[in-house]
Every structure is written in structure tokens, then in C-alpha cells.
Amino acid sequence: MMLATADATWWEAFERALLLRDANTVWVVLGVLALGLASGSVGAFLVLRRRALTADAISHATLPGIAVAFMVMVGMGLAGKSMIGLLVGAYIAGLLAMAVIVLIQRTTRLKDDAAIGIVLSVFFGVGICMLSLVQQMPAGNAAGLESFIFGKAAAMLPGDALLIGIVSVVIMLTLAIFFKELGVLCFDESWAAARGWPVMALDFLLTGLVALVTVLAIQTVGLVLAIALLIIPASTALLWSRRLVVVVIGSALVGGFSAWLGAMLSATIPKLPTGPIIVLVCASLFFLSLFLGRRGVLPRWLARRSLSRRVDRQHVLRACWEIIESSDEEDISMGDLLAKRSWSERELATVVERCMRAGTIERIDGDIVRLTSEGRERARRVVRNHRLWEAYLVHHADIAPSHVDRDADAIEHILDEDLVKSLEQLLGASAGEVPRSPHAINGGGGGA
């Protein structure tokens, strides 16, 4: 009963969040959703441009910018915590970090990752020091500035959400306008430069957008986790599609959905921090895609398994055909089959079992099997492909007849119709006829 009540309240809370009943939640959810969409779409280009770590450096480097902006605003007699002011400071610091990285890369022999690591840690270290200095300042109230490190979405005000929404729309519009140009930049930079495209300017544009998204993200998910919203949605989308448009839109949707669901969950369950929850939701989608995605692990494994099973079945069929060819009898004993290839008794039994299920082989009694009429037809095709390929290798690739069997073995299972046709033409084989083997057939005696 206790559990049921707990469930009910949990569901009620989720429902409240889902239906946007609390004014506060509305803004948080909308702001975070816009952020997720924007960072997902920018992130796709970032990942394809292989600049993921640069983005991490930018996000860490925003901290001193926030501290300096606070100090400047207090110095000017303003309330130090104007969100726009802090974000402008963060943005400038982010771009400065980017400039320093480029400077180090151009003027020293340091490798990219080292340059990025140096900038990331130095800027962040300076930021932490300045933050503690700021908190000791008598003027202004610096409490809460440290929330930029880990983010605090729940504290989002309507104005903040509106700002995030507007900037996100601007970012996505910019991406749409420069879609084709950014695509070329990410795919083939040197070709773009050879065509006279301003590669540097495009790079600045992309980096500027990344910095913008990062700055928006630090308030919500924090600067440590900002990188997650840029990289994970893009990596997820790349597991599903092979088209740039689909990857970019998919990445935006993954980012938006994770941000939305994460915000809902944290609004539902008290004391769950929004940023980390968003990252976890996003990561779950990524792991799911890693297995189920069109380019994921599971489909590839299934495809490989189905190919290897087909190859096994075709080996049995070819063995059957060759036995029939040499003995002129329809009955095939398992012993003869076993002698044809280096397969164990159990392996053979399993494959024969599968062939029987596929209807290509029937068991006559105990140890004797026969090809069904469909099995004969398939076996004929398999043997024919094998021998055509062997003949091709012998005549056109100068491979010795004694070595040709194994090479043909590897390729015959993936010959498609077009290739078979051109082989027939090349070798002058008449359609349907099974050519003789160019070498002695092992096992089961007989042969060419």
C-alpha cells in the first residue's frame, strides 16, 4: 500500500510537470528544451569537425569570465548578478580561450590535445581562484555564482528562459542558413580553401555558435557537463543515419528530448539535480542506440550472424552436390559430408538441421540425407558461382588452380547477380550450366 501511494504521488508530480501546471516548471522546461535543441544541432557539426574537446575547453574557460563580469558589474554599482552581464562575460572568456588555443597551435610545436588541456585547466584554475576572491568581496552578493559549475536549472527565471529561447532560435537559424557551407567545412576543409572559401571565417562562425550554446548551457547543466549536451546527441544521431540533414535534425531532437525529459524528472523527484539528470537521459538514449541503432552493435552482429549461417548452409549444399556428382547417387551419408570439409560432427549436424528447417535437405533415415528439389536448385547455383569464380581467378588473376578453392570459398557467397552475369560473359559459360571444377575435389573421392 505504501508503495502504491508513493507511486501515485510520483505519477501525480510527473503529471503536474507534464501538463506544465506549475508556472516555475513551465519556464524551466521550455528553456531547457530550447537549449537541448540548439546544442544538439550545433553539436552535430562540432563532432563532425572533430572539435569536441575544444568545446570542453571553451566551457571550462567561461568561469573566469563570469567572475570578472561580476566584479565589473559590482564596480559599476550594478547588482552583480544580472544574468545577461554574466553570460556576456562568460562568452568573451570562452572566445578568448579559443583564441589562445589557436595561438598555441600556430606558434609552438605542441599538439592540439596538449594545447587544449593547458587552456582548459589554466582558465578553470584561474576561474576558481577568482570565484573565491569574489565571494570575499564586501560589496555585491556573490552567493550562487558557483552554481555555474554544476548548473542549477531550477533557479531559472522567465527572463532567463526567454533569453535561452531567443538565442537558441538564432543559433538554429544560423545553422540552417550556413548549412551547406558548414557541411563542406566539416567534410573537406582543404578543398573548401582551394575553392577560395573563407575557411577561417566559417570556423569562427562555428566556434562562436559553440561558445554561445556553451554559455547558455552553463546555467542549466553547468560548465562541467555542458560538453555532454553538445557531443552525446550528435554521437547518438550518427549511430542512426548516414545523411547530414538527418544527423543534424536527429541530434537536435535527441538533445531536446533529453533536456525536456530530464527537466521533467528532476521536477518530479525532489532534490534530483537537473543537469546531471539530463546528461543521464541523453546517455541512456546513446547506449540504446549503440546497440539498436542502424549503425549500432546489434544490427551489425545480426547481419554478420545471418551471413555466416548462410555461408554454412551453402557449404553443406555444395558438399552435397559434389558428392552426388561423383557418386551418381541421390543418397548422401553424413560420413561423406563430414569428410568434405574440416567441420566437427556437431557443427555439421547443426548446419544440416538448419538446412532441413530451410527445406533444402531431407532426412531419409538415420545417417542418410537427400537434397530436396529446392535444395538441388540452390546447390546448383552455389556450385556454379564457386566454379565460375575459380575459373575467373585461374584465367584472369593468375592464381594457381591448387590455391583457388579457398579464395573462391570466401567470395562466392557474396556474388551478386550482376557480377555472376559478367563472369558468365567473361568466361563464355552458358547460362545454367555448371562448369567443371578446375582442381581435384577433396573428400568423398572423385572430382575433376
Add this chain to the structure above:
Amino acid sequence: MPQRDPEQPAKHALGPEHSPHSPLSIHDLTVAYDRRPVLWDVDLDVPSGKLVTVVGPNGAGKSTLLKAALGLVPKASGRIRVFGKSMKQQRSQVAYVPQRESVDWDFPISALDVVTMGRYGVLGWCRPVRRRQKEEALVALDRVGMADMAARQISQLSGGQQQRVFLARALAQDAQLFLMDEPLASVDAATEEAIIEVLRALRTEGRTVVVVHHDLQTVPDYFDHAILLNMRVVANGPVEEVFTPEALRQTYGGQLTILSEASERLARRSRVEHP
């Protein structure tokens, strides 16, 4: 068509030794990476309407020559003229085929999309691709025998097919000067044949093709004009004149025996053709 106005060649001329009509004139080019010179005082004119090859040992600066001509690497000194004008003015007339290894072939893009990039210059900035550009790209893909692969994602293509996609992108640009970096490196025989056929067609159309090449044996068969490069220009002229054992030895420092074989073959061939 390139602007080749014989009335006004003097304005950008590099000097009396350079022809203002050359598709590509390189004057006193020196390129250094980290103060180590890669190209030294390269000075040459590429003849118009010919298949030109740049050959030389590894590290001779062959790729760098193309990149410097295109402005992709900083020059220590030197000037480049394309049909008598600066590269900047003639960009649309120059098609570049980078080395295949220079891009990530796992990129989510189809063969047709890559070739369509060749039409982006005509299309202009920020304008979306329309059906017309796709159709033009398809024509270019067809020229390299890849029309039925248009929808394939590029990672699903073989190395040779990927190289043909790169060539098709350059064709789609409809340029007068082609600069190709090792388009025949590690491709299958069918691709090599297809590419050479396209190059010859380009020559027939009066276009100029400069190819960085590594296989000396095929130079006499494929090219009209050779530039032997080893940091500096060792020889530059028609293949029959330039491809001498002496020049090759100078270029390669006697490190290859195929060289002498190749020039032997050439000598034999010219004896057969001009007894």
C-alpha cells in the same frame, strides 16, 4: 572559359620568361615548413591543354607544389598566375582533387552530395541546393561510371570508387585547370582506366590537367608533359625529352631501378614509333 585577353597580358606578367597564357605559372616559389625548405625556387609554366604529371621521390614536395599554387600552405616567397591572373581571380577555373586520405570517409554524406559540392561555387553562398545542381552532379558522376552509386553513403564505396567521386566533384566544377593530388594512388585497375579515360577526354576538350603521380612506369603512357621535382625542378618538358635516365637519376638519386627500366621502355617505344 578563362579570360585570356592577348591585349592585356603585361599587367600581371611575371616576367619575359613566363607566358601570360599559361594555365599555371609559378614564379620563384619557395615553401618551408618550420624553416626546413620543402620547395626551392620553383619556376615553371604549365603548358596549355596537356596532361601534365609531377613526379619525384617521397618528400620531394609534389603535393606541396599543388597546395602552394592553391594558396593552402604559406609561401616563403613566389608568385602564382593562373591564365595570367591571380589565383584569387581565377578560383572558379581551378578544380582541386585532394588526396583521398585527407578526408574522413565515414562522414554522413552520399556520393551525389559530395559531387554536388562542385556546383556550390555557381550556386553561391547560403543558397540551398536545388534539383538542378543534383542533376548536374549526376552527369559528372556518370562520366566516371558511378551514376548507379549516387545514393551510396561514401563509406560504402571502395577506395577506387571514392577516388572517382573526388574526380567527379572536380568535373562538376567545369574548370579549365585541374590539379590532382595522387588520384591514381592505390586504386584498382578498373578505376585507373576510368580515370585515365576521363583525363584524356578533358585534354580533348582543351583543358589542362596537372597530376601528382607516383608510378613512373605509366608516365610515358598516360602523360604528355612531365615535371621532375625534388625540392627544385630537375626537369620540365615533354615526357619524351624529360624522361631520360640522367634526369631521373638526378631526381631520385639513383635509388630506384624501375626508373632505368621505365626510361628503357620509353626509349624502345620511341624507336618503334620513330625508327
